[in-house]
Amino acid sequence: LVFTEEDKYGLYSNLLFKYFLAEGIVCGHELFVASAKEHPDNILKELPAPLLDDAHGKELGDEAAALKSEDFQDSMKIAWRYQNLPKMEASPTTYTKFGHYYDISKKMSPELCQSVKWHSFYLHEELPFEPKMKTWNMNSGYARLLQSIQRIISQEGFDGSDPQKKQRNVLRIGIQSLGSVLWGDDVCCSDAPEDPHSLTKFLYVLRGLLRKSLSACIITVPAHLIQNKAIMERVTNLSDSVVGLESFIGSERETNPLYKDYHGKFHL
Template identity: 80%
Template sequence: MAARGAGAGTTAGTAAAGGPATSFQRKAAAGGSRLSALPGTRPSARHGQLLLSSGLPSLDAVLGGGLAVGTLLLIEEDKYAVYSNLLFKYFLAEGVVCGHDLFVASAMEPPDNILKKLPAPLLDDAHRNELREEATPAKSEDSQDSMKIAWRYENLPKMEASPTTSTKFGHYYDISKTMSPELLQSIKRHSFYLPEELSLEPKLKTWNMNCGYASLLHSIQRVICQEGFDGSHPQKKQKNILRIGIQSMGSLLWGDDICSSDTPEDIHSLTKFLYVLRGLLRKSLSACIITVPSHLIQNKAIMERVTNLSDMVVGLESFIGSERETNPLYKDYHGLLHVHQIPRLNSLICDVSDTKDLAFRLKRKQFTIERLHLPPDLSDTVSRSSKQDLAESAKLLSSGCGAMAIGKKHLDF
């Protein structure tokens, strides 16, 4: 009772002095500050989850600020896997610059070859000025056409496309140059090359999935537990983030047959792999990006399950080899970006983007995601041609109705 009285007196004294009315202290603040001190991360203002950059600031804006720690980003590859591999390299390059550990898995090429082709970061003002000069002509063209664009498009905020403004989260990269070997050697990396792994280990089929997926899960679990990324157990070493990148899951190179026919023999290997992988990610300081050739998967039910088992799903539709490549309406873009799924983290609703019309373009030194809008002059010509088509169709319809009326009159007679 004496201790309680003393505490009450202290509380009353502080309240009378204008201080806090209670001696309660938030112990979670210290833990949160330690987590937010992890390199290359920041807490989300919306749901409090730790975020890390995807390596592309415009993609971070589409995903609600970045990738949350413990989540999975699925990228549906374009037809020739040109732009999806570029996003894959952006994610890994951001991990190198932030000092994160990397886990790179592939069945197509050795992970060391992938890391050697990572874009060079723009860490000094000289390179930023070069990229700013490249983006200046596009800005001047936009200013000239600003009076021609309709009023409902003119006031829309634009996606961040170039490093003209300073940012403390995420970095910019020059895709015309590769990252220096000294910078790659400064981080710890783990690789998984399927042909080598299957030659070293026996082909065992566990968890009712093929041996390639099972071996990959064992490797990821071993790295998470042994390298101190398991958040469910206290670790003695300094905490860090593990970035996991898996290339072209579901393809025939992984021993999966979902791309070979509409009714594959083993349709549950990929979905079971994603189910177990998400469990590993949820209890670890890690984030994962996976590319999937969705255009080759004939069974759409499998793709729906894969989407439901992912946290974020982004699709890339390239114009290469299609009619839109020569269409003047899309002359400023190289493809469309489709956001299929955004996670609901610690909230009932997700961070929905204010627009769904997104496109991407590949410049000489950078890859950008922008809002899609039709050129003003072409849109006017399209509207005029559509009006003419409607007028001609109305004439044909009226003449057809008149012919039907005459025919009916003759029949009645």
């Protein structure tokens, strides 16, 4: 669970959020995109295009060649005593390079986006069709989102506690601007919100779902708007990694010669 503190204008946090989703597509993972701000369809349309270099193509070509040569290898009998031994996999069947580069000036092609299965959750489309509920004693938006994530994990075969017949895959979950007013939460409105525990309760349940499933999750939160520091400490303690993005846009550091080669700070 990666917790990302949004920068003031949300420029770099949105970019990091899209990088996470784009990497999932290139690696062939399934996606679950949730937002109360921007429609998930529009988020996927704005993903950066990957830079698939010659090395990438060569590895894919070598991979295909290795698979193609299996029939030829089967016909080669080194010795009769090896004939009935099980075959060993010479190379992985999927592209396993760790990390890719992206061109933020270009958008990912629709064909590449459609090459993986993805699920969406747009709060304003979900709540009108659902009655107000206080499941897990939290606000209805968070409860509805948890139910949707739980359903996808169970139905799509990501539950690590259940034996699966089909090939395993990874589910990448991206949740945008959690804790904002758009989610029906008031932690950004006052240092003494009426419902100070919904966000932490949501994260407790989400951590439980992630622990027993083949899932990874990134959450962006407008931390600069949350006035209650105790809430922020509880939220960050519930995350595996916390990334803080500080942009120099609109600050005195933007014109400070000491920072002329930098756009902001990356707090880990």
